[in-house]
Amino acid sequence: MAQTTSVESGAHRRWENDPVLSVERLTMRFGGLVAVNDLSFDVGRGDITALIGPNGAGKTTVFNCVTGFYKPTEGRIVMRHGAGRKNDLVEELTASSAQHKSDGDGAVFLLERMADFTISHRARVARTFQNIRLFSGMTVLENLLVAQHNKLMVASGYTIGGVLMLPGYRKARGEAVDRAVYWMERTGLIDRADDPAGDLPYGAQRRLEIARAMCTGPHLLCLDEPAAGLNPRESAELNELLQFIRNEHGTSILLIEHDMGVVMEISDHIIVLDYGEKIADGDADQVKTDPKVIAAYLGVEDEEVLEQAEVLEVVAEAVGSKEEVARKIQRGGGEGGKQ
Amino acid sequence: MAQTPTSTMSPEGAQAKAEKRAEAAPGLPRTGPGRLQEALRDAVMTAALAGVLGFFFLALRTDIAPGGLAITTRWGLWFSAIAIVFAGRLALNLFWFDKRGGGRAAVKTTAKTTVVSEGLDFMTIAGWVMFAVAVVLPFLIMWLLPGQQRQLIDLSILILTYVMLGWGLNIVVGLAGLLDLGYVAFYAVGAYSFALLSTHFEFIGFWVALPLAGLLAAIWGVILGFPVLRLRGDYLAIVTLAFGEIIRVVLLNWYQFTGGPDGISRIPKPTLFGLEFARGDDGFAAFFGLEYSTIHRFIFIYYIIFVLAIVTHLVTVRLRRLPVGRAWEAMREDEIACRSLGINTTNTKLTAFAIGAMFGGFAGSFFATRQGFISPESFTFLESAIILAIVVLGGLGSQFGVVIASIVMIGGIELLRNLGFLQQIFGEGFDPVRFRMLFFGMAMVAIMVWKPRGLISTREPSVVLKHRKKIGADMVSQGEGH
Numbered sequence: 001m002a003q004t005t006s007v008e009s010g011a012h013r014r015w016e017n018d019p020v021l022s023v024e025r026l027t028m029r030f031g032g033l034v035a036v037n038d039l040s041f042d043v044g045r046g047d048i049t050a051l052i053g054p055n056g057a058g059k060t061t062v063f064n065c066v067t068g069f070y071k072p073t074e075g076r077i078v079m080r081h082g083a084g085r086k087n088d089l090v091e092e093l094t095a096s097s098a099q100h101k102s103d104g105d106g107a108v109f110l111l112e113r114m115a116d117f118t119i120s121h122r123a124r125v126a127r128t129f130q131n132i133r134l135f136s137g138m139t140v141l142e143n144l145l146v147a148q149h150n151k152l153m154v155a156s157g158y159t160i161g162g163v164l165m166l167p168g169y170r171k172a173r174g175e176a177v178d179r180a181v182y183w184m185e186r187t188g189l190i191d192r193a194d195d196p197a198g199d200l201p202y203g204a205q206r207r208l209e210i211a212r213a214m215c216t217g218p219h220l221l222c223l224d225e226p227a228a229g230l231n232p233r234e235s236a237e238l239n240e241l242l243q244f245i246r247n248e249h250g251t252s253i254l255l256i257e258h259d260m261g262v263v264m265e266i267s268d269h270i271i272v273l274d275y276g277e278k279i280a281d282g283d284a285d286q287v288k289t290d291p292k293v294i295a296a297y298l299g300v301e302d303e304e305v306l307e308q309a310e311v312l313e314v315v316a317e318a319v320g321s322k323e324e325v326a327r328k329i330q331r332g333g334g335e336g337g338k339q
Numbered sequence: 340m341a342q343t344p345t346s347t348m349s350p351e352g353a354q355a356k357a358e359k360r361a362e363a364a365p366g367l368p369r370t371g372p373g374r375l376q377e378a379l380r381d382a383v384m385t386a387a388l389a390g391v392l393g394f395f396f397l398a399l400r401t402d403i404a405p406g407g408l409a410i411t412t413r414w415g416l417w418f419s420a421i422a423i424v425f426a427g428r429l430a431l432n433l434f435w436f437d438k439r440g441g442g443r444a445a446v447k448t449t450a451k452t453t454v455v456s457e458g459l460d461f462m463t464i465a466g467w468v469m470f471a472v473a474v475v476l477p478f479l480i481m482w483l484l485p486g487q488q489r490q491l492i493d494l495s496i497l498i499l500t501y502v503m504l505g506w507g508l509n510i511v512v513g514l515a516g517l518l519d520l521g522y523v524a525f526y527a528v529g530a531y532s533f534a535l536l537s538t539h540f541e542f543i544g545f546w547v548a549l550p551l552a553g554l555l556a557a558i559w560g561v562i563l564g565f566p567v568l569r570l571r572g573d574y575l576a577i578v579t580l581a582f583g584e585i586i587r588v589v590l591l592n593w594y595q596f597t598g599g600p601d602g603i604s605r606i607p608k609p610t611l612f613g614l615e616f617a618r619g620d621d622g623f624a625a626f627f628g629l630e631y632s633t634i635h636r637f638i639f640i641y642y643i644i645f646v647l648a649i650v651t652h653l654v655t656v657r658l659r660r661l662p663v664g665r666a667w668e669a670m671r672e673d674e675i676a677c678r679s680l681g682i683n684t685t686n687t688k689l690t691a692f693a694i695g696a697m698f699g700g701f702a703g704s705f706f707a708t709r710q711g712f713i714s715p716e717s718f719t720f721l722e723s724a725i726i727l728a729i730v731v732l733g734g735l736g737s738q739f740g741v742v743i744a745s746i747v748m749i750g751g752i753e754l755l756r757n758l759g760f761l762q763q764i765f766g767e768g769f770d771p772v773r774f775r776m777l778f779f780g781m782a783m784v785a786i787m788v789w790k791p792r793g794l795i796s797t798r799e800p801s802v803v804l805k806h807r808k809k810i811g812a813d814m815v816s817q818g819e820g821h
Contacts, residue, residue, distance in 0.1 A: 137671075139810070150682075156663075
C-alpha cells in the first residue's frame with residue numbers, strides 16, 4: 001500500500017511495454033455457454049501475474065487456451081521470446097500460416113495454432129494442474145526426468161543411439177539428473193528422490209509439480225491454484241519458491257489463485273475475471289480496492305449495497321484496508337477497473 | 340516406529356507401549372551376545388508348537404482293529420519331526436532372517452507402498468538362476484530325462500515363445516498401458532511374412548526374413564496405432580480385438596495370396612550359417628562329425644528362440660531406461676500431464692505399438708519356421724487371450740513375472756495332462772484329463788484372488804539417485820482399459 005503513488009504514476013507497468021504473453025480478444029464458447037468473452041490481457045516478462053476471479057469465472061479455461069488444451073473459438077494468443085512487443089513480427093506471423101517465426105533476438109509464437117505438447121516444447125510455456133497430475137507410480141526423480149523428455153530424446157538419437165549405447169546419451173542423462181537434483185534441492189524434495197510421487201504429502205506433491213514444470217526450462221510458468229490445500233507455512237514456502245523462480249531464473253509466472261494472501265503478497269500484476277470477462281487489471285493496490293472486484297467476490301448486483309457497514313467489514317477483512325475501500329466507493333468507484 | 344530411542348527418557352502411554360511391542364515382538368537382535376540366545380529360544384518355542392500340533396497326527400495312530408480302534412504310538416517319528424523343526428527354525432533364525440534384516444520385522448517396519456532393497460534381492464538372484472538353467476536346459480533334459488527329451492525340449496521351446504510374446508505385449512500393455520486384445524495379429528503378420536517370403540523367393544531364408552517380418556509387423560503396429568490413438572479404455576480394447584480378428588479373417592479368405600484355410604506348408608527350416616539340420620553329407624551332423632540325430636534340430640531351435648527372447652528382454656530393459664520408455668510409463672500414469680511436459684503422446688503410443696508388434700513379428704516368424712506349416716487357425720483370439728493372461732498374471736510391466744506366468748500357464752497346462760495320481764484318490768472311474776482346464780481355470784482365479792495385481796506387482800524405478808526402492812502396486816497406475 002506504500003507503493004500506491006508510484007503505481008498510479010505508472011512506473012512499474014512492465015506488461016504494457018514488454019509482455020511475454022499477450023492474450024488478444026480471446027473468446028471460448030462451449031456450445032451455447034460463453035466461458036470466456038472477448039478477453040485481452042498482457043503478462044509482463046519477469047512478472048508474477050495473478051489471474052483471479054470467483055468460481056466459474058473462466059480462469060482455468062483461459063489457462064487451457066494458453067497451454068493448448070483447448071482451441072479457442074476466437075482470438076489470438078501471442079508468446080514472445082526476447083524483449084519488446086515485436087509488433088511487426090507478430091503481424092507478419094499472423095498473416096502467414098506458420099505457427100512461429102523468429103528474428104535475430106527472439107521469436108514469436110501464435111499459441112492458438114499450436115498443439116499442447118509443442119506449446120510446452122517450442123514456445124516454452126509450462127503448466128501445473130488444479131488437481132495435481134503427477135506420475136504417481138514413478139519416483140520423484142523419474143518425474144523430473146520425464147519433464148526433460150525432448151532434450152533426452154535428441155541426446156539418445158531418438159532411441160536408436162540409446163539402444164546401441166552410444167556415448168552421447170550418458171552425458172545428457174547426467175546433466176538431466178543434475179538439473180533434477182537442483183530442483184529437488186530447491187523444493188526440499190531431495191531426501192525423497194527415490195520415493196514414488198504418489199507417496200508424498202500433499203504440499204510436497206504441489207512443489208514437485210512446480211519442479212517438474214521448471215525442468216522443462218519454461219519462459220512462462222502457468223500455475224493453476226498452486227496454494228490450494230496448503231497450510232500457512234507451506235503457503236509461505238510457496239511464495240518464496242515462486243519469487244526464487246522469478247528472480248533467479250527470470251521465468252515469468254502466471255497463476256490462478258484463490259488464496260488472497262499469496263496473490264497480494266507476490267503479484268506484480270493482477271487480472272480479475274468474472275463471467276468470462278475482465279473486470280479489473282492492475283497491480284495489487286489498484287485491484288483490491290476496485291468496487292467491481294469487491295462486488296464480484298461478494299456476489300452483489302449493485303455497488304450501493306456495499307454502503308452497509310457489515311458488508312464493508314467483510315470486504316475489509318478480505319482485502320486489507322477498510323478506510324481505503326470506503327473511500328473508493330464513496331468516490332463513485334468507476335476508476336479502479338480500466339475496462 | 341522401530342527406531343531405538345535416542346534419549347534416556349522413556350515415553351509413556353498406549354502409543355509408547357505399542358511402539359515397544361512393535362520393537363520387541365517380531366525381530367531378533369541382529370548382532371551381539373543375545374542373538375544366539377534369542378534364536379535358540381525362538382527355535383525351542385517353534386519346536387514345542389510342532390510337538391503339540393504333531394502329537395495327535397504323528398505320535399498317535401489309530402487303526403481299525405477287530406472290536407474297535409487300536410492305538411499305536413510312533414514316538415520316533417514324533418521326535419524326529421520336532422528335531423527337524425527345531426534345527427530348521429534355528430538355521431533360519433541364524434542364517435536367513437538375520438541377513439534379511441530381521442525377517443518379518445523388515446516387512447512390518449517399512450512403509451507398505453515402498454520396499455527398500457539394497458544389493459541383490461530375491462528376484463535378481465532368481466532371474467540369474469533361471470537364465471543359467473535356460474542356457475543349459477536342453478542338455479540338462481537330455482541328461483536327466485533321455486526318454487522324454489524330444490517332448491520336453493519342444494515344451495521348453497513353446498514356453499520360451501510365449502515368454503517372448505509376453506515380453507513383447509508387456510511393452511504395449513504393461514509399460515504404455517494400452518490394452519491390446521489383438522496382439523496375435525502381429526504374431527500372424529510375422530508368421531505369414533516369413534512363410535510367404537520364403538516360399539516365393541528362394542534366396543530368403545529364416546535369417547533374412549526375420550528382420551523383414553519384424554519390420555512388417557511393426558508397420559502393421561503403426562497402422563493399428565493410428566485409428567486407436569484417440570480411444571481409451573474399453574473402446575481401445577474392442578478396436579484392438581477387432582483388428583486381431585480382421586487380420587485372421589483376411590488370412591482365411593484371401594485364398595490366392597495366403598492359401599486360406601489350407602495354410603502355407605513347406606516353410607524352410609532355419610540353418611546355422613547355411614548348414615542344414617538334415618541327414619546327408621552337407622548337414623550339420625556330418626560337418627561337425629557327429630552322428631545324425633533329429634534332436635540336434637530341436638536343440639538348435641531352442642537356442643534360436645532363447646536368443647530371440649533374451650534380445651527382446653535386453654532391448655525392453657534398455658528402452659525402459661531411455662526417455663522413450665519413461666515416456667511410455669508416464670503416459671500410462673497420466674497422459675495429459677505428459678502432453679503438458681511437451682511429450683508427443685501420438686508418437687509415443689505409436690512407438691509402443693510398433694516395438695511391441697515388432698517382437699510379435701519376430702516370434703511369429705520363429706513360429707512359422709518351427710512348425711513348417713501355418714494356417715489361420717493358429718492365430719485365434721484365444722492366443723491373444725493367453726498372451727494377455729500371461730502378462731496380467733505375471734504382473735503388468737514385470738519382465739520376471741512374464742517368465743513365471745509363462746511357465747505356469749503353458750507348462751501348467753501340459754503338466755495337468757499327468758494327473759494319473761488323482762485316480763488313486765477319486766477311484767478308477769475318474770478321468771482327470773477331462774478336468775484339466777477346470778483345474779487350470781481355478782488356479783488362475785486363485786492367483787487373481789491372492790495376487791490381484793499379478794505375481795510380481797512391484798515396479799522397479801528406471802533410475803535411482805541413492806536408494807533403489809520398489810514401488811508398490813497401489814501407487815502404479817494400470818493405464819487405459821483396466
